[in-house]
Amino acid sequence: MTRSTIVRSAVLAATTALTAAALAVPAQADGHHRVFADSLPSVTPRAETPALHDDDEGGNADADDPAIWRNAAAPDRSLVVATAKEGGLRVYDLDARPVQSIAAPPAAGEDDAPGRFNNVDLVHGLRLSSGKADLAVTSDRGNDRLSFYRIDRDRAGGPLSDVTDPAAPPVFSQDQAEINDQRTAYGLATWTDRTTGKSYALVSRRERTSIALLELLPAAGGKVTYRKVRALDLPSSFRLPDGTSWSPCAEPGELPQVEGMVVDPANGMLYAGQEDIGVWRMRADLTGTPKLIDKVREYGVPGVYDEETEECTPGADPGFGGTRISSDVEGLTLLTEPDGDGYVLASSQGDNTFAAYDRELEDANEYEGGFRVAAADDTLDGSEECDGAAVLNAPLGSKYPNGLLVVQDGHDAPGDGDRDSTNFKFVDLAEVMDALDD
Template identity: 65%
Template sequence: MTAALAVLAGLTAAAPATAQGRKSGPLPAVTPVAQTATLFDDEEGGNANADDPAIWRNSADPDRSLVVATAKQGGLRVYDLGARQVQALPAPSGPGPDDSPGRFNNVDLVHRMRLSAGRADLAVVTDRGNDRLRFYRVDRDRPGGPLTDVTAPTVPPVFSASQEEINDQRTAYGLATWTDKATGRSYSLVSRRHETRLALLELTAAPGGTVGYRLVRTLDLPSSFRLPNGTSWSPCGEPGERPQVEGMVVDPADGTLYAGQEDVGIWRMRADLTSAPVLVDRVREYGVPATYDENTEECTPGADPGFGGRRLSADVEGLTLVDEGDGDGYLMASSQGDNTFAFYDREHKDGHDAPEDGPRTATGFKFVDLGKVLDALDD
């Protein structure tokens, strides 16, 4: 197996392909080549819930590449390309017994960042429980495991002003990393849970080979939208919660950030957050009025006015890039509402879908041959 791999987080039970259009016929389906051991989101299972993966490519020996994946309160899991676990790292506890525990939400990679101890590849993680970023140095052949925690002990909360705010959990959530080609500086873009805010953080070398960060700027996406019929619409949710972003990715070719606002769609903007965001695709539910029911904690939708998109069903979840060289390739988006994936040409807004799936909550990661995915797109 090579490092040409897509890793998908989802429930371990297999689901058949669904026929939801693609000009004609069913959506293409690709069978996983490997699957991790099941994680369980309960006390016996260490409250581990498979969520977000990143693939670290071993340039010297691609077959010895690694998948770094978050398991929320269960911390981090590291797998080889055969989906075998090679390391498990716990999330840190909260500062006090009554404070929120660490909860790792998203992970991304930074390559060859200059630290005081030399250049290193880093896995960067949002610790949603503590509202901080955490950093792990990648060393494939280290005897104790390939990841070593190199988080500077003084890193501040990303969004919160106090521990009380942290405990409310409007904290660091989605994540993308970016290295500016012009300056060589590395950054993380972080979204805030239950809010529309994005933050740009510059990653900094700290003493002892550790890593910290500083806030550069923030940007707030809209939470209310003007519809073509002249009315105003906001996605339905619990009172006080705004439509959050989770999935994000930066195109290194031109520094473009794509951000998935879960109940709205996919935004495009400059990764330095200095341009006006453009909504490039909408979820099917965009513009549908809905009423929140406090008893069921669910939204009851009204009539669809027909302003939504065709490819995505809320939530828009993960985003990643498939690079085919010379600026060619795809933006890949997971459409959680219908268990499919949408692919968008990086130059032309087009795409079609391929499926993914779902009583103790059992989750895991499926390893898919990326070559077969691309072949399915061309069929």
């Protein structure tokens, strides 16, 4: 996690008692009662990837965000592509075994500064100068750029090959000095507009509220580049019902950032998790007015930042927050169903749960329930402080005939001494559907 995430975690720890007390308060205007995390149904993983370790000895790798690529010709040979931050990209088979490891490009302009892949998503059938291809797209936080990898399942040397145009521009930064400040490309969601066939990436900015829309374009030699279409800034301060103005407590200069994002291709709507605020819905072309469909429980809680401890001291909870998710709200993914129904799933990192919202706009994205990913046994634990998630409701051969949910585990157990351990858990989607149907 980033230092800002650690700061926010301190706020969460300090506000746990306040939040628990608020749970006894009568339901807010939306008519829903507050949901206790331990009352939600549990699902258990079938497999997990090897642990990654965020230190020099472990390659400074930190599991973060997954994407599921389905091999239409041989679903049993589908892949999970995942970011490991300074560890680059990891590719796994459906048994959660490593298939390929790709280093992140070193950050330009700083001696020995590592690269850092933050989020990943997929684009299917993008037309390149060398023909159509499926791509894994990553946000390269170290260089404020996107990186592109062509997926060829049986390619010698591994299924992913770099097809990034070396001339691809920075997403947000005007010069190298800005890139060095690391307020760079962060969250990521891809989208293909069904009316035009054009493919895009939506990219958020670290420690800022900005989201940029980039059109993905072919470049010479089978490479991929992009151009910025427009950008949008979400609010950083909010008017509360009592008439006061509120911003979440953070390190000076930091604004409430967005990371988890997903686009519903059926209606072109983007769902974005502003970590300390809640879940937004907006047009994926970034026109129109964003709508906050749910708030985190800590919304409206005042706080004072202490420079010595680099932590926030929270004040009393005024009770203006939501009832179902706790900051940080991070990994967002879309669970589609053949009949057009389905869910937007959001990782409620603060209480180790996942919230499900109806994807139908006519239902105003109503909350439909939630679940936890709990330990299967003494050797296969669940998911805590989940950063990223990906779901695919399609048969994946004999291993996952009902589809697959992959979630990041921010605290893999058993741990390895003093080293932080993270990895990814693989969950049979049938379990998730059963939990949401309860």
